[in-house]
Amino acid sequence: MRLPNLPSMQLSRLSGAGLVLVAATLLPGCLATAPTLGGGSNNTVTGAAGGATAAGNKTNLERCDETLGTLAMEEDVRAPWYSQLRQYNLGSTIPVLRLMVQQSNCFVIVERGAGLQAMQRERQLMRGDEGRAGSNMGGGQMVAADYLMRPSIQFSGKTGGGGGGLGGLLPGAVGAVAGAVAGNVGVNEASTTLLMVDIRSGVQISAAEGSAKNFDFGLFGSAFTGGLAGAGGGYSSTPRGKVIVAAFADSYNQMVKALRTYKAQTVRGGLGTGGRLGVQGGQTEAGREATQPRK
Secondary structure (H helix, E strand, O other): OOOOOOOHHHHHOOOHHHHHHHHHHHOOOOOEOOOEEOOOOEOOOOOEEEOOEEEOOOOOOOOOOOOOOEEEEOOOOOOHHHHHHHHOOOOOOHHHHHHHHHHHOOOEEOOOOHHHHHHHHHHHHHHOOOOOOOOOOOOOOOOOOOEEEEEEEEEEEEEEEEOHHHHHHOOHHHHHHHHHHHOOEEEEEEEEEEEEEEOOOOOEEEEEEEEEEEEEEOOOOHHHOOOOHHHHOOOOHHHHHHHHHHHHHHHHHHHHHHHHOOOOOOOOOOOOOOOOOOOOOOOOHHHHHHHOOOO
16 A cells, blocks of 8 residues: 655644545545455346347356346335335336346347336237328237246345554544544445246246345545535445445346256156145045055
């Protein structure tokens, strides 16, 4: 770490804003670190997707050589975690999830959210008297969803904090500033799950959990609130949003790895016909087996 070329006397005369600048110089790159996906490399979700083609995507995103089916997504907007997103000025997770899924080429995304209502209005308009001839808005063209994906945030919060010992390693006013600022270092952590259900049968096809964390720096924390709180804006929520995205990317990567070697679960006698945990006197196959006297 290279200290700024300022004598201690000059440092002691700096205003609050000047101390913040010195602290930022002392700890370069610590304003917020990139989130680590699954404790691994510093990657989130970026770029674009068009059909089976991806552009600008991170190389750590798992991809499929063969598309596995059509997929709809739904968030539980009544869940506590969804309300907490609003508190952090974060929107729906669906757009970034849709980007990552299409970039992976594992599923074809079908619109089942608010966009479906707009589609229906447009279709009704074109089918009416105002519709131009040849618009081809007839029936029988909507694609069915094979699977439903439901995202969930199990945990998202700031933990830890510390680094105050840094101040003791540096002299005079420099150490005081560094100690105060380092004391505002926090760890953003998130744990997420993705569930995928077969729509026709209602059977869960896959479930995956992911996690991520990053470090952010309380530059506009309690030690430097004098006249600077407004300058921070929504910065404090940015690391949290990025780490949630990284956790979902980790969840999805784990799901894709499992689906590559997918093998359907089977139950003797067929799914939904009573299962293998029969009770004596029961009418299922397992129940009748349990009822028969042992030889």
